[in-house]
Amino acid sequence: MAVYDYDIHPHYSSKVLQRGSEDYERCRRQNANSDTPSRYPREIHVVRSVSDVSMALKRAAALKVPVGVRSGGHLFPCGALVHDGVLVDTTDLNRAIEYDKVTQEICFGPAVRVKELAEKLSSIARFFPHGHAPTVAEGGFLLAGGQGWFMRGWGATCQQWITRMEIVMPNGQAVIASRTENQDVFWAARGSGTGFFGVVTKFWGRTIPASQMWERVMIFEVRDKFEGLLTWAFDRAKATPKFGTDLNIATFYDEKFTPSATDEVSRDAKLLLGVFLMAYSDTQREAQTILGAYTDIPTELRACLLEERPVEKRTWDKVWEMQDEYCGSGNGQCWQINSILNDPSVPIERLIEAIKPAVCQLPTRSSSSFICIADIEADEEDAAFSLPQQKYISTFTGWKDPTLQPSIYRPMRERYKRLSSVACGMYVADYDITCDDANMKVMSDTALARFLRIRAKWDPNELFPNYKKFVETHDKINRLQSQCQL
Ligand SMILES: Cc1cc2nc3c(=O)[nH]c(=O)nc-3n(C[C@H](O)[C@H](O)[C@H](O)COP(=O)(O)OP(=O)(O)OC[C@H]3O[C@@H](n4cnc5c(N)ncnc54)[C@H](O)[C@@H]3O)c2cc1C
Incomplete structure (x- = not known):
């Protein structure tokens, strides 16, 4: 089978690609995840203008088939690939x-x-x-x-x-x-x-x-200190100003960045936990002050500290390099993401205990977990974005060996499914349109009800069908919650 690498500026021979052509398949596979599913749109419209988009939607309506839309192809389950429908690819649309x-x-x-x-x-x-x-x-x-x-x-x-x-x-x-x-x-x-x-x-x-980005990094070996490390990192966030800071925690194996022919985790692999703190300020001194709450590391945690980098300037090039190292695309790299947003009413100790298997038992050597102390409050009056994002907890399962599919999907789906009692929902960016096992609510129930009313007004013929999955997931979670209350 031909290998199509992820290309952010692909060129095609035509604006409408028909199944069976080389360009069609190359375009279908333009996803950040190399694990492109066997779903084949009837046509792909590589639109260049509003009128191209309009024509694509009219074409789908005439064919009575659904529409999927793709911009960067980063949604790992490739929900835009609607089987037998029309895929609208926006690669060449207003790309300026x-x-x-x-x-x-x-x-x-x-x-x-x-x-x-x-x-x-x-x-x-x-x-x-x-x-x-x-x-x-x-x-x-x-x-x-x-x-x-x-x-x-x-x-x-x-x-x-x-x-x-x-x-x-x-x-x-x-x-x-x-x-x-x-x-x-x-x-x-x-x-x-x-x-x-x-x-x-x-x-x-x-x-x-614009101002300047600064970063402070600490890398610990987790050993038996997962609870202590996370409790400390969460506690210090409370003492860190919200404006101009990004606070992220990642877990990964020490062998993640060592090239390997296998996805298997070595027996002696060490699980590491990185604390990545960013500040946006004009001077280094300001950044040091802003991130100062993380300066004193308790003695019992310091014993696990492998590396400490002081506050230093962070360039975009360095950011991209790091992002590519952790969860880059291409070269046959396959990914699955699972995530939750914590329920702010659940005590932190219970949350930490519950997420430990999902965050510490990484299934392959390239996998990693990311915990983002997001602290985002939602305003349902203003937008469908209606779940609080206090802590975003996610795991990227990574692999290259296609024979690991489909069993590789299961471990993290199972672990995240068990997190429903500590979650208020999930970030819709990680919603899996192909498998509901680990999906959670993506909006509040009242926001979903309002969304459905607006949707029905604008799309009565259901050209865009993905919302139906949200309804199924919300029903599933509500049923689970009412069973728990009985
Ligand atoms: C490595 C990595 C890093 C990430 N980092 C972040 C991050 O820092 N912050 C964050 O919030 N998220 C992050 N995400 C999640 C990311 O925002 C989502 O996956 C997002 O959907 C990607 O957008 P896309 O256009 O590239 O993907 P696509 O797969 O092209 O789009 C995702 C879905 O959005 C819809 N869509 C896309 N374009 C349009 C359009 N023009 N009109 C209508 N519908 C459209 C479609 O339903 C489509 O299925 C990250 C994901 C990955 C894989």
Whole structure:
């Protein structure tokens, strides 16, 4: 079988690709995850304009088939690949970033990547909280809500930063959605992720003057100190200012970065826990002060400390390098992600105990877990993004050997499924459209009810079908919760 590497600027011979052609298959496989499922859209429309999008939606309506939309292809289960439907690929749509000096807003298309935005913003000395990984596209990122840079203080990127969107609706008409125009669509688009019912063709977002990124890193060997390390890291977050800080914790094996022919974890592999602290400030001294709560490491934890890097300047190149090392794409690398958002009413000790298997028993050597102290509050009145994101807990299962499929999917699905009693839901960016086993609620029940009303008004013929899975998941979790209360 031909190998198609992930290419963020692919070129195709035609705008409409039919099944059976080389370009069709290359395009179908343009996903960050090399584990592309056996789902084959009837046609792929590589759209270049609003009218192309409109034509693609009309074509799907005429064929009476569903629509999937892909911008960067980072949703690991590849939910955009609707079998026998029409895939709208936005790679070539508004792939530019414009800055308006008067409004201080940037405007960009949905397939614009994190790295492209970072480069443009650096060149104009402005800041906008895009995602962390270089090849994630803004389309999926912003519809999900967007855990952007320094979210602890500024919230999800869709909440305060996005001012307007241009969207082609299921009837083929383009509309502007904002707080003053088509408010219901603007509400629904921010936080519904893969359940959204339109094709976003442009975003407008606020910017602020750029500052400087700083990072402090501590790497511990976990040994028997998982609870102690996490309790300390969570506690110190409370003493760290929310504005201008990113606080992340990762677990991984010491052999993660050593090239290997196998996915198997060695018997003597050591589990490490990294604390990655970022500050956004003009000077190093400010950054040291902002991150100062992590300076004193208790003696019993210090015994596990393998490496400590003081506060130092962090360049984008270094950020991309690290992101690629931890969860990069291409070279046949396959990924599954599972995640939860903690229920803030559950005591921290119980949360830590519950997540330990999911975070410490990593199934392969390239796997890792990420705990992000997000501290994002949701405002359901303002957006479908309605679950609090206090702590985001996720595990990337990584493998290269295709013979590990499908059994490799199971361990983390099982472990995350068991976390429903400590979760308020999950970040919709990680929702698995192909398997509901470990899915949780993606919105509050009241937000879902409102979303369904708005969706029914704009997409009565259900051209965009993914929302139905949300309903099934919510019913499943509500049933589980009422059984527990009996
Ligand atoms: C390595 C890695 C790092 C990540 N880092 C972050 C992070 O820092 N912060 C964060 O919040 N998330 C992060 N994510 C999650 C990421 O934001 C989501 O996977 C997001 O969906 C990716 O968007 P995409 O356009 O690249 O993916 P796609 O797979 O192309 O899109 C995902 C879904 O969004 C919908 N969609 C996409 N584009 C459009 C459009 N133009 N119009 C309508 N619907 C559309 C479709 O339903 C599609 O199935 C990360 C993911 C990975 C794999």
